[in-house]
Amino acid sequence: MQFDIGGNPHYGDLTVSLGAGESLWTEGGAMSRMSTHLELKTRLPGGLIQSAIRKLVGGESLFVSEYTAESSGMISVSPASPGSVLQRELKGDSLWLTAGAFLACTPGLSLRPRFGGLRSFFSGEGVVLMEASGEGDLFFNAFGGVIEKEIEGGLTIDTGHVVAWEPTLEYRIKGMGGLKQTLFSGEGLVLEFTGRGKVWVQTRHVSALAGWLTPYCRG
Amino acid sequence: MEIEILGKGAFESALVHLQPGETFVSESGAMYRASTNVDIDVTTHSRSSGGLFSGIKRLFAGENFFFSTYSTDDGQQGEVGLAPTHQGEVHVIEMDGSSDWLCAGGSFLGASSSINIDTQFQGFKGFLTGESLSFIKASGQGQLLVTAYGRIVSTQVDAELTVDTGHVVAFEDTLQYTLSKAGGSWFRSWLGGEGIVLNFSGSGRLLTQSHNPSEFGKILGPKLPDRSA
Numbered sequence: 263m264q265f266d267i268g269g270n271p272h273y274g275d276l277t278v279s280l281g282a283g284e285s286l287w288t289e290g291g292a293m294s295r296m297s298t299h300l301e302l303k304t305r306l307p308g309g310l311i312q313s314a315i316r317k318l319v320g321g322e323s324l325f326v327s328e329y330t331a332e333s334s335g336m337i338s339v340s341p342a343s344p345g346s347v348l349q350r351e352l353k354g355d356s357l358w359l360t361a362g363a364f365l366a367c368t369p370g371l372s373l374r375p376r377f378g379g380l381r382s383f384f385s386g387e388g389v390v391l392m393e394a395s396g397e398g399d400l401f402f403n404a405f406g407g408v409i410e411k412e413i414e415g416g417l418t419i420d421t422g423h424v425v426a427w428e429p430t431l432e433y434r435i436k437g438m439g440g441l442k443q444t445l446f447s448g449e450g451l452v453l454e455f456t457g458r459g460k461v462w463v464q465t466r467h468v469s470a471l472a473g474w475l476t477p478y479c480r481g
Numbered sequence: 482m483e484i485e486i487l488g489k490g491a492f493e494s495a496l497v498h499l500q501p502g503e504t505f506v507s508e509s510g511a512m513y514r515a516s517t518n519v520d521i522d523v524t525t526h527s528r529s530s531g532g533l534f535s536g537i538k539r540l541f542a543g544e545n546f547f548f549s550t551y552s553t554d555d556g557q558q559g560e561v562g563l564a565p566t567h568q569g570e571v572h573v574i575e576m577d578g579s580s581d582w583l584c585a586g587g588s589f590l591g592a593s594s595s596i597n598i599d600t601q602f603q604g605f606k607g608f609l610t611g612e613s614l615s616f617i618k619a620s621g622q623g624q625l626l627v628t629a630y631g632r633i634v635s636t637q638v639d640a641e642l643t644v645d646t647g648h649v650v651a652f653e654d655t656l657q658y659t660l661s662k663a664g665g666s667w668f669r670s671w672l673g674g675e676g677i678v679l680n681f682s683g684s685g686r687l688l689t690q691s692h693n694p695s696e697f698g699k700i701l702g703p704k705l706p707d708r709s710a
Binding site: 290 | 676691
């Protein structure tokens, strides 16, 4: 299996060469081009209930698509939003992703939804997280460019700008200030990280773009 | 006629240099600059293809009802700048008349007036998924301008290739294609969120775009207010 990420930072996508019998798991709808003979199966990562939670609260697809090459073949997948595609090899460790950041992975990784807590539920930001773990390659995407940051101590980041982080970091979802500020400041929720580890931050925010566009939408 | 591609990557546009007597046709609304001696006319069709009905067919292809045509009115040279709606690349296809080209809805930006433009329906499967099911067919000799959301990848297809309809920009009609699902059954394709795909076979050139505007629309749309509000 060979990976090629092209087009970063504006229009990143992922092309994978599959050997005989090899598969790739992708986010539903992400396939752009592939060898005609690839076989598609739909899978529920982590089982039906976990997948349903992921779908309901996180707006992610319920299923991941599994593409398998009987002989050899290729497949390209692209994220819904323009931006960068990133790769991370997991060796028994894990990585936390925010909703929408998952693009693809090698089969067998465990993809578990993690609920962001009650506060996230009321803020309208729908903070749903995914924990990817196991052994294999994980591909994730960001809206805009990506800043990789090593945290030592602490850092606060707007939830809409967080793409992924290492589980060695402790995190807490909170509002900027109290409930009033959370609801009205426009800053929404933030993730407060403490400890040591790496975090990936995206330079654009889909909700912010939608917020700007909203006054221009007519009924 | 000479066409210059301005910008690079995400924000490309086309600058068409017109010689006296030359005419260029574009999507209406695509012009963003023109020299003052350029005369702009609006039609529902290009060249010989038939009148009002062409305009209606084009609406179904996700294109504009009208074409704009540009020519200089003073016997001098002129220029017209054309910009696409989406962020992405613009390509010039040099057509030598040996094969026709098909453009997916929305990817047609313009063409020399020597090129005949027609609309081709692809059947009704597309209505299920809300994806475009019509192509703009360009035939003749001249230059064809296409646009994309993101990067354009040009592939010489020699055997088979499957492409999601949302990623097709344009292809030579020497390629055969069938509308299909990404795999398994229609139900599975729908469950997996995979739309309609085109299975290409034969030999010819194919342009695809790195990103699918509908997929971006799907993540942006839910964050916008209701249409009725």
